[in-house]
Each structure stands twice: as C-alpha cells, then as structure tokens.
Amino acid sequence: MTEKVGVYICHCGTNIAGPVDVEEVARWAKENLDGVVLARDYRFMCSSLGQELIQEDIKNEGLTRVVVAACSPHLHEKTFRTACSKIGLNPYLTQMASIREQVSWVTEDRAAATHKAKMMVAGAVRRVQLQEELQPTEVPVNPNTLVVGGGIAGIQAALELADAGHKVFMVEREPSIGGHMAQFDKTFPTLDCAACILTPKMSDVGLHENIELLSYAEVDSLSGFVGNFDVRVRKKARYIDEDACTGCGICIEKCPKKVVDEVFEAGLGYRKAVYRPFPQAIPKFPVIDRDTCIYFERGTCKACEKFCPTEAIDFEQTDTYLDLNVGNVIMATGYDLFDCGKIPQYGYGRLANVFTSLEFERLCNAAGPTEGHILLRDGVTEPQSVGIIHCVGSRDKQHHAYCSAVCCMSALKFGHLVMEKTGAEVYSFYIDMRPLHKNYEEFYDRLLQEGMHFIRGRVAEVTDAARLPGEDGKLIIQAEDTLIGKQRRIPVDMVILLGALQPRFDAKETGLKFGVSAGLDGWFTERHPKLDPVATMTDGVFIAGTCQGPKDIPDSVAQGAAAAARVQGMISKGTVLIEPIVATIEEARCSGCRICNTLCPFNAIEYLEDKAVSYINPALCKGCGTCVAACPAQAISGAHFTNDQIFAEMEGLLYDVIGSNGATVKSPQPALEPA
Amino acid sequence: MSESAFEPKIVGFLCNWCSYRAADLAGTARMKYEPNIRIIRVMCSGRVDPTFVLKALSLGADGVMLAGCHPGECHYIEQNYKTIRRFKMLKHTLRALGIEEERVRLQWASAGEGALLASAINEMVDQVRELGPLYWPGNWADNEGSQDAIQALPREHAEAMEVPA
Structure with a gap:
C-alpha cells in the first residue's frame, strides 16, 4: 500500500479510555496494520487541539488517509472531515471507527472491549486506503417554492417566503384554503375565534403578489431534484371561469340542489351543488360539484348559468394541467x-x-x-x-x-x-x-x-x-x-x-410522489427527530404541520415558518451542494438488462435507448446502493461504499481470523485474545 | 480448545438511518451486549449484496447480521423490501450449502430501538455460540488450493450459465 494512514484513538475523557486500553490500541495499530505510519491517542479528538493534531500530521508527516476511532460518525464525522479538508485533504479520505457507542459504552469486559476496538480500527484502516476523493456537485436553486396544502402551516410558510420577496405556488385540494383551522370555532387556551385570526392570513395569501394560489388542484407528479423540481399540477374543473367570476354568490343562491356537506360541515350541514365551503373562502370563486349538480346528472337545469351576471359559468370546462419549476417543496398536507x-x-x-x-x-x-x-x-x-x-x-x-x-x-x-x-x-x-x-x-x-x-x-x-x-x-x-x-x-x-x-388517507401515495418516507403510523418522517424536524430525506422537500405528526396550531405555525426559513436559506445561498455518495454505471460493463431500472424509488435510473445502457442521474440518486447490490454485471458502483471498500472493512474487522495480509489463518479460530 | 471457550465472530451490516442509529442509541443508553459483533455501516440494507454475507462467512465469520429499518419505514422508501427478497434467496442458498439458518439473521430496528438491537445481538451470539465455529471455507486454509477453488466458482458458474450460440 502506498497510502500513509494516521490513526487517532480518542479517550473521550474516560468514556473510551476507561473501558478500553487506548494506548494499547494505538500501539497495536501502529505495529500491526499495513499502511499505518502513526497512531496516537488523545484525550478529546473533537476538541480544536485534537483537530489541530490531525492537521499538523497531515502537513508534517504527509498523511494521505485519516482514521479517527472515537464516537459514532453521526456525531463527529463532519467535524473530522472538515478539519481534514481545511488542510487540503479531501474529506472523503477519512474514516471513523465508532469505538465509543459500539465498544466502550456497551462492553463489560475491558480485554474484550480493547480487542473489539482493535478490530474496528483495523477495519477502518483497511477501508480508508481504498477510499476515493469525492467532490460534491453544486447546482443552482430556483427561487420559486411549491407549498402543498393551504392549512395554517402551509399558509404560514407561504406568507413567510412571499413576504421575503420569493415567488410561491400554493396548491390546495379543496375549493378554499384554510384547512381544519377554518372549521374550528375557538382556539385553546386563549379562546380566540379561529376564523378571526385565520381569515386575515387567508386573504393575505389570496392577495399577495408573490403567491400564486392554485385551489381545487392537486400535484399530479413531481420530478427533478433539489433546486430544480418539475411539478405538474392538475387544476380540477371548477366549471366556473375564474377570470369572469366576481364571487357575488348569486349562483349559489339560485342553485336548487342541496346536499350534505361532508367536508367542511363534517356532515352536519348542507351546501348547494355549486358552493363555497364557507363565506370567507379564499379564493372567492365557487365550485360546481359535478357529482351532485342536476345538470351533470340529467342534462338540464343550468339555473346558475341563467342568473350569473358575468357569464362565468362554463359547463364545458375540463381539468387542466400546469407545469411549474420550483427549487423547493414544502408539504403541509395535514391530517384526517x-x-x-x-x-x-x-x-x-x-x-x-x-x-x-x-x-x-x-x-x-x-x-x-x-x-x-x-x-x-x-x-x-x-x-x-x-x-x-x-x-x-x-x-x-x-x-x-x-x-x-x-x-x-x-x-x-x-x-x-x-x-x-x-x-x-x-x-x-x-x-x-x-x-x-x-x-x-x-x-x-x-x-x-x-x-x-x-x-x-x-x-x-x-x-x-x-x-x-x-x-x-x-x-x-x-x-x-x-x-x-x-x-x-x-x-x-x-x-x-x-x-x-391520523395521517391523510392518501398520505402513502403522496409520500411516494414526493419521495418522502413515513413511519409505521403513517406520519411523514423528518430527517432527524430532534435536530432536523422539518427537512426530509429528499433534499429540497420539507414537511410542516400535522403531516409530520399530531400537533396544535402554534406548533404547526412554527413548523411552517421553520420550513420557510430553511427554504429561504437555500434561496439566499443560490446554490446547493449535492452529496457525492451516489451510484454510477460503467457503460462498458452495462449489458442493458434493466434490472436496476425498476429498483429505484427515486426514478434516478433511466435507460438510454441509443446506447442500450442504463444511466443514473447523480442529482436524483440518494445513494442507498440497492442497485449496486443488484447489478449482475457489477457495472454499478456506489461511491464511498464500493464492494472493495466494504470487503476491505470486512477483512479488517476479521483481522483476528485472517491476519494482516488477507490470507486465511488456520483453524480453529482463536478466542478473544486478552489485551 | 474447549467448546465453551469458543467466541463467535459476527459481522453486522447496519443501515445508516435506523439500525446504525439504534446501535448508537444502545451505546448512549449504556446497554451492555456481547462484544462479538463487528459492525459495518451501509447506507441502506438494500446495499447488502448477498455475496457480502457469503464473503464474510468465507473469511471466517461465524455469523452475519443484517439490520435495517422496519418495513414501511425505510429512509429510501421501500429498499428494505428488496432486502427481504434477497434474504430469502440467501437463506435458500445457505441451506443448499449446509449452513445453519441461525448463522444469518435479518433484524429490523428503528432508530429508537437500541434495546431491541442489543437483545437481538445477544440472542444471535448465544445461538451461534451454541452452533460452534463455522468451518467453512475460511478455515480450509490448511486444505491447499481451496481458496483458488472458491475464486474459480463464479467463473465456472458463469460458464455453466452461458447459452450456446
């Protein structure tokens, strides 16, 4: 091996140094592992002094790879990657061994813990030498945002963004925005009238020059990736020409058909076949309900058309599709x-x-x-x-x-x-x-x-x-x-x-459409339950309000604003870095069998007819590696998780069985050796 | 070496989002479990090619644990369902090779289920300890040329599968 590996064993105070003989691990690594030019143990590797120690060694000793055996990579991988990249070492040439969470905190016996730590360091050392330099790609962010759902969370998110000067498209399934809050009488604990505090915000949305409200509409499909999503919105036929309608309500008055209002009045009240869910509805245009309208049932009536002063009724209207391009999506689809x-x-x-x-x-x-x-x-x-x-x-x-x-x-x-x-x-x-x-x-x-x-x-x-x-x-x-x-x-x-x-009846489909996963109970899953509550696993798609889990109005508003803040951050930065941990297909090896094509839930893999090979769009790939494992020709490789890297880690982890050079040692297998 | 001194070596493939975090949680909560497992982090259990498991066993591991998010909770939406299918196929292959079922285990563990993961590890270690070492084929080294034979297997397999023109 030509790589020069530096190994750093963190004491983490006594968290690791207590149950693990850290000096011994360092000594062992230096003496036994190929490629290791130096191995140190230090009280707190994550401290600035610890980081400087690594940086000094990279500079003075010419390290080309760094292994830090400390806590879980979920805690400090970024820290050490950043420290290395600051001194000019590509951040993906570092590797962590989680000897705190996986060894010192969970192992009773000191000898066994020290032995396990050694094996984990060996795994990391073997792996890191095969790791490759990776560069995140930078893509521009479209400043327009799609907000799905016009309840209080969506309204808040849309207003925050629009007030900051950014264009927002708001898609609402029902004829009016307002969501569940519009149905409520009072809000706890202040006993404010719900409508009194909500309707001003609703009309702000309706009137805002930066908000394009698409009510009685649903997102048909979403494709693309963070910064650049293509959205197709289906505007359901209202049978009312929005340009001509003044919202006077004469059509509603004249409509002879009364039906039970299952949605807004929760089945207690009635509405007409042409209706607005409630008087303060935004937008003001009514909707003709095709399923109950007498004209659509029997072919006669048209009372509304006769009385409409602006000839806004249009029974010939059909669903229309609207194609939008946005940089980010905020989902605030609410609950049932x-x-x-x-x-x-x-x-x-x-x-x-x-x-x-x-x-x-x-x-x-x-x-x-x-x-x-x-x-x-x-x-x-x-x-x-x-x-x-x-x-x-x-x-x-x-x-x-x-x-x-x-x-x-x-x-x-x-x-x-x-x-x-x-x-x-x-x-x-x-x-x-x-x-x-x-x-x-x-x-x-x-x-x-x-x-x-x-x-x-x-x-x-x-x-x-x-x-x-x-x-x-x-x-x-x-x-x-x-x-x-x-x-x-x-x-x-x-x-x-x-x-x-409970989650919306169609939350599962919606989640698939937007690439957002849901927990067992059906609520959309945030990126991190504590530290990243409004982001999702799909970059550029955020969640707010009750679609993420049960919550009251203040929490929904806070999440709406939080999601808007995250989007604003992306917009002001202007570009976004895409993780380089993606899969790629080596064209020369690809036989065009298309086995991988159907495996990707993010539709990142497409088949190039002209070349008869499959191609992975790096911007769509999330790096799960399922296609890598499936390719019968091994034409797909997953960056940072290649077969060779994983095999090397495995060989290192089984160092006590197979020895230093990968050759198998004799059976029977030795028991855990005392440190 | 007496049977009681045998300590199995288990390789674990844990997905980054649920089960690896479950391992983190087990650590943070100081739940003690058997030290016999050595964990490899993969982004998703769907990344685990069944040959990884065979490779681990051939290198001398006595058992392999695959862990991922619960079905329906996958951070990549549905990739762990592919793991389920592959695991079934893998079990079938292992049976054909005469390897005991208990040597491989598919374990779901959400990020909150550190205790579940820890107890699953303990259970598996006990089971494999009971089974004893896997003398296959990593431990054939004294049997000259076995490695070459193993390396040749995929080639022979590919040749066998070739359809004459």
Missing part, C-alpha cells in the same frame, strides 16, 4: 380525523347524540349549521349534561399507539364552551391530562375552577340501555374511575368523542 365508528362500543353512527370533535366544532361555530347553538341531533334540544371522551383511537394499540397531542386541550375548550353556552354539566373522561404548552396548565386550572368534572379512566362503553333510575332517555357512559377504584355510570345527553388525528 379518526373514524370514530371504528370503536363501536362508543356508539358513533348508531347513537344519534354521539358527536365527533369536528362535528362539535361546527355545532359551536356561529357560522355553522346551528348558528353556534349547542343542540342535540334533533336540532332543538339543548343538552343538560355532556360527556367528553378523550383518546378515541389514540393511545390505543388497536388503532393508534401515539398520543394525538391536541385532544386534552380540545376537551377543556369544549368544556368551557358548553358550560358558557348551555350551563350543562360537563364530564371529561381522560387517561392522563397533558396540557403541556405555555398557558395550557393554567387553562386546565381554570376549567377545574369553572366546575368541569374530570374522571380518570378509559370509557368502556356508551349505551342507551337504561338500567338505573335517572338513566331513561340518556346516554350512559360506563367507565372505571381509576382514582377512586370504582365503576361509574354517568348519564348524559350528549357525548363528544375526541377522535385521534
């Missing part, structure tokens, strides 16, 4: 409410006066079907007692194991509204109260003072079968009160089920 009917013992859908939280929001809302009067399903009776059941579908291994984060506070808010508007008794059935943000605990205190009843225990069932006096005509909530250790039956007039927040 758990189908409470899946827990039959709570009676939703069977017992009339069992409501979901979203239904109750509409019931409470002054713009809702009852004009804000809290009434039973008959539409006239005010309830005298209300039971609120927490964790319906959440914290339940049958459905969703996670906590939906907002239900405790919704329960408090609902309790307050019920007591304020009707004076009814309110019973909350909770597992644990989790009011964990600013001023939330105080709100809980307030409700305790106001006289809301809290019963700790999961509800067994809600039934209308009266058994005891006073239960006739009531809904009886049967639950164990775990604080007093007794079964309780509470008769109430109305039950509100706080259904779980």
